[in-house]
Amino acid sequence: MEHYSLKINGNVYETDAEPFESLLDVLREKLRLTGSKKGCDEGECGSCTVLLDGKPVLSCILLVSDVREKEVLTIEGLPQGGEPHPIQVEMTERGGIQCGYCTPGIIMSAYALLQENPRPSEDEIRFAIAGNICRCTGYSKIVEALQAAAGTPIR
Amino acid sequence: MAQPEQVTSAAQSGPYDWIGSSVPKVDALDKALGITQYVGDMQMPGMLHARIRWSGVPHAVIRGIDTSDAEKVPGVRAVLTAGDIPGVNRYGLAVQDQRVLADDKVRSAADPVALVAAETEQAAEEAINKIKLDLEPLRPVLSIEDALDPTAPAIHEGGNLFARTTVRKGDLDQGVRDSDVIVETTYRTHLMDHMAMETESSLAYMDPTGVLTIITSTQYPYRDRRQIAPALNLSMNKVRVVQAPIGGGFGRKDDITSEIHAGLLALKTHRPVRLIYTRQDSLIANTKRHPMLMKFRTGARSDGRLTFVDADIYGDTGAYLSLGAFVIKKAGIHACGPYDVPNIRVDTHTLYTNNLSSGAMRGFGVLQAAMAHESQMDQLAHRLGISPIDIRLINTLKPGLATGTGQVMDEGCGIEATVLRIKEYMESHDLRFARS
Amino acid sequence: MTKKRGLGVGSMFYGIGYGFNRADIGSAYIEMADDGTTTVYSGACDMGQGIMTVVAQVAAEVVGAHIDTIRVVAADTTSTPDAGPTSGSRATFVQGIAVHEAASDLHDQLMQTAAGMFECEKDELEAHNGDVYLKGANAPIASLAEVAARVHLLGGRCASWGWHDNSTADVDPETSQGDAYASYGWATQLAEVEVDTETGHVKVLKIVSATDAGKAINPVAVEGQIQGGAAMGVGYALYEQHILDQGVPRTDSMAFYLVPTSMDVPEIQCEIVEVFDPKGPFGAKGIAEPATVPTTPAILNAIYDAIGIRITDTPATPERVFQAIQEARARGEFED
Ligand code: FES
Ligand code: FES
Numbered sequence: 001m002e003h004y005s006l007k008i009n010g011n012v013y014e015t016d017a018e019p020f021e022s023l024l025d026v027l028r029e030k031l032r033l034t035g036s037k038k039g040c041d042e043g044e045c046g047s048c049t050v051l052l053d054g055k056p057v058l059s060c061i062l063l064v065s066d067v068r069e070k071e072v073l074t075i076e077g078l079p080q081g082g083e084p085h086p087i088q089v090e091m092t093e094r095g096g097i098q099c100g101y102c103t104p105g106i107i108m109s110a111y112a113l114l115q116e117n118p119r120p121s122e123d124e125i126r127f128a129i130a131g132n133i134c135r136c137t138g139y140s141k142i143v144e145a146l147q148a149a150a151g152t153p154i155r
Numbered sequence: 156m157a158q159p160e161q162v163t164s165a166a167q168s169g170p171y172d173w174i175g176s177s178v179p180k181v182d183a184l185d186k187a188l189g190i191t192q193y194v195g196d197m198q199m200p201g202m203l204h205a206r207i208r209w210s211g212v213p214h215a216v217i218r219g220i221d222t223s224d225a226e227k228v229p230g231v232r233a234v235l236t237a238g239d240i241p242g243v244n245r246y247g248l249a250v251q252d253q254r255v256l257a258d259d260k261v262r263s264a265a266d267p268v269a270l271v272a273a274e275t276e277q278a279a280e281e282a283i284n285k286i287k288l289d290l291e292p293l294r295p296v297l298s299i300e301d302a303l304d305p306t307a308p309a310i311h312e313g314g315n316l317f318a319r320t321t322v323r324k325g326d327l328d329q330g331v332r333d334s335d336v337i338v339e340t341t342y343r344t345h346l347m348d349h350m351a352m353e354t355e356s357s358l359a360y361m362d363p364t365g366v367l368t369i370i371t372s373t374q375y376p377y378r379d380r381r382q383i384a385p386a387l388n389l390s391m392n393k394v395r396v397v398q399a400p401i402g403g404g405f406g407r408k409d410d411i412t413s414e415i416h417a418g419l420l421a422l423k424t425h426r427p428v429r430l431i432y433t434r435q436d437s438l439i440a441n442t443k444r445h446p447m448l449m450k451f452r453t454g455a456r457s458d459g460r461l462t463f464v465d466a467d468i469y470g471d472t473g474a475y476l477s478l479g480a481f482v483i484k485k486a487g488i489h490a491c492g493p494y495d496v497p498n499i500r501v502d503t504h505t506l507y508t509n510n511l512s513s514g515a516m517r518g519f520g521v522l523q524a525a526m527a528h529e530s531q532m533d534q535l536a537h538r539l540g541i542s543p544i545d546i547r548l549i550n551t552l553k554p555g556l557a558t559g560t561g562q563v564m565d566e567g568c569g570i571e572a573t574v575l576r577i578k579e580y581m582e583s584h585d586l587r588f589a590r591s
Numbered sequence: 592m593t594k595k596r597g598l599g600v601g602s603m604f605y606g607i608g609y610g611f612n613r614a615d616i617g618s619a620y621i622e623m624a625d626d627g628t629t630t631v632y633s634g635a636c637d638m639g640q641g642i643m644t645v646v647a648q649v650a651a652e653v654v655g656a657h658i659d660t661i662r663v664v665a666a667d668t669t670s671t672p673d674a675g676p677t678s679g680s681r682a683t684f685v686q687g688i689a690v691h692e693a694a695s696d697l698h699d700q701l702m703q704t705a706a707g708m709f710e711c712e713k714d715e716l717e718a719h720n721g722d723v724y725l726k727g728a729n730a731p732i733a734s735l736a737e738v739a740a741r742v743h744l745l746g747g748r749c750a751s752w753g754w755h756d757n758s759t760a761d762v763d764p765e766t767s768q769g770d771a772y773a774s775y776g777w778a779t780q781l782a783e784v785e786v787d788t789e790t791g792h793v794k795v796l797k798i799v800s801a802t803d804a805g806k807a808i809n810p811v812a813v814e815g816q817i818q819g820g821a822a823m824g825v826g827y828a829l830y831e832q833h834i835l836d837q838g839v840p841r842t843d844s845m846a847f848y849l850v851p852t853s854m855d856v857p858e859i860q861c862e863i864v865e866v867f868d869p870k871g872p873f874g875a876k877g878i879a880e881p882a883t884v885p886t887t888p889a890i891l892n893a894i895y896d897a898i899g900i901r902i903t904d905t906p907a908t909p910e911r912v913f914q915a916i917q918e919a920r921a922r923g924e925f926e927d
Contacts, residue, residue: 034196035189037402039352040434044845047352075189088187093179095811098819099639100186101352101402107187126853133845135352135403136639138822139853141815155858172719173652174873177811180644181663182637213838264839295838322767343904346833347826350850351638374636375676376666398666404638405823409678438843443833481611488762488771493604501767509838515678517823522884525603526905529888533599533895543600543892547779552604558775561768567876569777569803569866570604576801576862577600577779586783589597589896 004064008033009077017064024048024059027074035075035104039133046132049105050074056112058131075104078111087111087149096145098136106132110146119152182400194356194372194399195431202358203232203272205420205430206279208286209439210257210266213297213474213509214310215290217257220269224285230278233424234286235270240419242388246411248378248514252311253475255386255415261290262310263474265440265511272420272428295509299448299469302506310474310507317472318480320487322501322559330463330498334454338534342451342527347444349516353402354437355412359420360427368395369418374408386415387422394418406515410442410477442477442514445470447486447523453531459541459549463498464491464531464559468524470505470513477514480505486520491559492528493570494550499559542591544581547574593789596796597897601888602779606772607877608681612761615681615773617689618672621650621697622750625743627721627736629656631693634666634674635686640879641812642682646690648808649872653694654701655718656735672752680776680877683808685757687872693753700748705738774870776881777803780821782889783857786897788927791913793894795825798886799860805868805876814861817882822856824886830855832906899926 001016008031015030024041027033027050036059039047043061050059051073078085087107090096097103106129113120113128120128125146126139134142147154185191222234237244237258244258245251257266269286273279296307302315309315331337357371367389373379376396384391401408417430432440448469454462468486472479487503536546551571557563581587609615620632631650637643643663651658664671674686702713705723709716709732717724722731723738742749762769781799786792800817807813830849834841842848867874887905895901900915919925 028196029198032198034192037193037352038195038431039354040845042434042844042846045352045434079188084184084188088184092183092187095177095180095815097180097183097186097639098641098815099352099401099403100183100191101193101639103186104189130852130854133350133352133850133852135350135405135823135850136819137815138818138820138859139856140818140859141811143853171652171873172655173648173658174808175806175810176648177809178644178648178658180641180812181647181661182643211839297835297838320767321765323765324768340901340903345905346835347831348833348848350831350845350848373666374638374678376636376668377634377673378676380668395667395669397668398636400665401636401638404636404677406678408636408638409676434845435843438833438845438848439840444827481609481613484611485606488606488610488767489604493602493775493777510835511833511838511840517820518880518884519679521603521605521880522824522827522887525601525884526887526891529601529603529885530891530901530903532602533888533892534901537895547600547602551602558604558771559767560762560771562770562772565869567774567805567866567868567870569805569864569876570602570779572864572866573777573779573801573803573862574600574602576864577781577799580781580799580801580860580862581598586598586781589595590899591896 006067006072008072009074019063019065021064022060023062023064023067026064027059033074033076037101037104039101047102047105049108051108051112054115056109075107090145090149094145094148095141102132102134106142114150119150191400193353193402194358194370197358199360199427202427202429203274203424204276204279205270205272205417205428206283207267207416207436208269208283210261210268211264212261212290212292213264214293214295215261216293217261218291219289221287222269225271225282228278228282228285230274231271231282233272233420234282235419235423240386242386246382246386247476248410248478249476249480263509263511270416270420272424297508297510299471299506302508310509315507316504317476317507318505320484320503322487322499324559325498327463327465327498327500330454333456333462335457336535336538337452337454338531338538339452342449344447344523344526346446348438348441349405349407351403351405351407354432354434356431357413357417358429359417361421366393366395367418367422369414370397370399371414372401372408373398374404379411379414382411383415383418387418405517407441409515442512444516445472445479445482445513449527451527451531453535455535455539457539459539459546461494461496461550464496466490466501468503471508471510472505473508473510473512475512477512479513482520486524488560489521489524490528493552495552495556496559537591543588544574544578594785594787595897596785597893599782599889599892599896600779601885601892603881603884605680605776605881605884607684607774607776608679608757608772610759610772615675615685615757617674617686618754619690619693620672620752621693623697623739625740627734627739628660629654630662630664631690632664632671633686633690634671635682636666636677638677640816641809642677642686644812645683645687645808649687649690650694653691654698657721660721680880683875684871684877685755687875688755689753691872692755693751696751701735701738704742704747705733708741774868774876776876776878778881778885780885780889782893784890784893784897786894788898788916791909791916793829793907793912795857795890797857799862801862801864802878802881803864803866803876804878805871806865806874807863808873808875810863813863813878816879817861818859820882821859821886822851824883825856826851828887828890829906
């Protein structure tokens with residue numbers, strides 16, 4: 001076991017972990033930040049997506065020892081002043097959520113996209129979430145919600 | 156806060172306040188915020204982590220299971236095999252052909268043979284890999300053709316043909332005589348996975364009053380309880396099954412998944428036990444969509460009217476039935492599609508093989524049947540020079556007409572309206588078939 | 592031109608619920624607390640399709656409450672009655688009626704008490720969004736909370752339960768003749784595809800799904816089911832396949848078992864058709880499975896329309912389609 005100070009959602013979390021543990025397992029099991037989901041644990045589904053220094057990463061294939069000194073942002077860190085982020089609101093209101101298991105990962109991928117590209121096209125949105133598998137929605141309403149969050153016209 | 160459709164006056168201006176209104180789902184915001192607790196998000200003090208060892212071979216006699224090395228892995232609290240089951244080692248949705256843990260034989264590569272509970276997931280994983288299986292291979296039955304072969308070994312007592320159903324209506328020979336065109340084709344469908352994004356998962360513990368409580372990702376807690384209690388030799392009022400938020404089901408979570416295993420380990424260790432399938436576990440042990448072999452012969456008159464359907468449907472339910480016989484029977488009931496067909500012969504055959512089991516999956520046999528009957532409709536349309544839309548409109552069921560099983564339709568019969576909607580869509584968007 | 596386009600349609604009907612003399616029931620408890628908030632103990636599992644929301648909408652409508660005051664308790668053998676499984680496209684159809692029944696009875700109890708409070712007949716009263724009105728009036732005479740508090744004060748029930756049996760007798764064992772299901776769902780889809788005749792790759796450009804919802808209780812939720820069902824159908828028709836080698840799965844990772852991504856699923860146009868079903872709640876029908884069934888035949892028929900070759904085995908992978916094209920070329924039957 002080693003000791004880690006992790007910068008997550010603007011706070012510092014102290015925890016002991018094995019260096020080979022994934023960031024996802026540390027978030028979920030040690031820090032109880034369970035919003036990031038485990039859909040595959042093999043880097044294929046995107047449900048564990050978090051931001052590392054502003055870039056979307058798959059936390060299931062990232063070792064906790066690799067995130068020292070970096071800023072992690074998870075779904076729990078998105079609301080500001082107790083208010084849900086506009087992406088969270090639009091996903092809720094436009095039917096972008098069914099079972100919800102893919103949702104945190106999709107929202108984090110979308111958040112990263114909008115940080116870089118505030119007015120993305122539909123193709124850019126689809127590309128940004130291409131690594132996030134959703135089995136329930138067929139993606140249409142997710143794309144629509146993200147267009148609404150970005151304030152771009154909805155098809 | 157959601158707004159009702161109309162807010163001006165008390166008396167309803169529209170017909171409804173809430174029906175027909177797209178209010179956001181009641182559970183959606185929590186999911187967006189990441190605060191919904193699925194089973195895998197839950198922990199309890201003293202909780203153990205469980206893993207399952209699968210057989211990995213399709214058909215074999217079990218000569219022995221050596222768990223001694225697994226038990227020595229630090230942190231392991233229980234390694235269980237069939238002999239540790241306190242109740243009846245049989246369960247299943249339609250017939251009790253499944254084992255909680257394999258006893259006499261292995262019938263598929265997804266048979267669970269042993270369970271481990273340990274202080275950490277890593278220890279549980281290490282332990283299942285150290286379990287040694289002594290298996291004597293048997294000839295496996297690996298296809299529908301194999302299962303129909305009378306010399307193939309019987310997977311269960313009673314043979315590999317579990318059930319046959321028949322649909323009969325009118326006079327098939329007359330239908331053939333009435334036909335100007337007959338199309339005959341064999342279709343084959345494949346094994347499909349539900350791939351719900353949340354894998355099968357349960358958390359089991361004894362509550363302070365001595366009730367075994369299982370929080371699980373399930374489509375039906377009551378039927379789970381019906382299967383859990385006898386296997387664990389508990390009365391039903393000592394078993395509580397709670398449906399947790401579900402990360403997708405699509406039919407997979409109709410079956411028992413992780414519930415009995417988690418409950419058994421909690422019972423044996425007196426500790427809370429969380430059993431989450433890895434994605435690999437899920438892809439192996441998931442009850443899938445039935446592969447089917449479908450031989451169809453369909454006739455029509457030159458004006459496009461269907462004259463007969465003559466079909467044989469063979470479904471591979473794998474090593475265990477689950478709901479297979481109902482899925483395949485339903486395929487037969489729906490084999491003529493939403494059409495008025497005067498003469499029908501359909502036989503269905505539910506077959507055991509040593510392949511992975513199939514069960515309920517969104518579409519429940521009707522998807523496979525539709526793949527066949529709709530391909531047949533298109534072939535007839537092309538042979539007769541009628542558009543694919545028109546041949547459907549000529550034959551769709553309407554109020555007063557009867558399905559293949561003789562059920563007379565009432566005003567709720569909506570098939571014609573859906574075909575017409577597609578026809579209108581094509582016209583208004585100037586979409587035309589390339590070949591008709 | 593190595594890319595050819597085609598259109599295909601697929602229709603289907605789907606028996607809602609179980610048939611075959613299998614138990615097919617719904618049931619729910621409902622209660623209103625002193626402050627007018629309502630709890631529905633509904634045994635129907637929500638897998639994300641939205642049965643909890645449908646239950647809340649039906650309860651709000653029938654009780655006359657505001658939807659934000661309704662709480663739905665998920666299935667639990669200790670607190671909710673047995674409502675059968677969520678499968679067979681039956682949840683809205685069966686559980687919707689059970690909840691309707693429970694909510695109507697609760698509504699009656701409340702109106703009875705309100706009638707006593709205001710010295711009128713209960714049939715002269717109605718409730719909307721948490722308030723009680725004389726029928727046709729614009730201003731409420733009381734809130735449901737006041738009425739509920741009164742019921743509790745008087746030691747009244749302020750609770751009820753509803754039950755619905757959708758079971759049907761089995762069909763004839765020899766001929767399968769009989770009323771196999773209480774009701775049916777109906778759908779037709781149109782698929783537009785583009786087939787690359789050099790690679791066999793099929794791209795789905797568009798799906799239009801005309802699905803008969805009877806009455807769409809929550810149209811956005813219905814569209815979500817339609818779109819998700821069609822996406823699953825695209826996966827089944829073209830990509831997804833478990834491969835077994837001597838009965839042992841070779842596709843035991845998401846790296847090998849491929850499900851459609853946001854780049855693979857085309858625009859899915861939802862055309863909700865509403866043919867009232869006299870047996871469903873508010874005329875509604877089940878749509879979850881009808882949403883996915885027609886996609887595969889529509890795609891296969893569209894492939895035929897594009898290239899004149901009928902694919903009879905699923906999935907229509909590039910290898911399979913390319914091989915079929917090559918065979919047609921060898922026979923001199925393929926127009927490149
Ligand atoms: S859990 Fe990380 S990609 Fe699936
Ligand atoms: S909402 Fe279920 S996986 Fe996306």
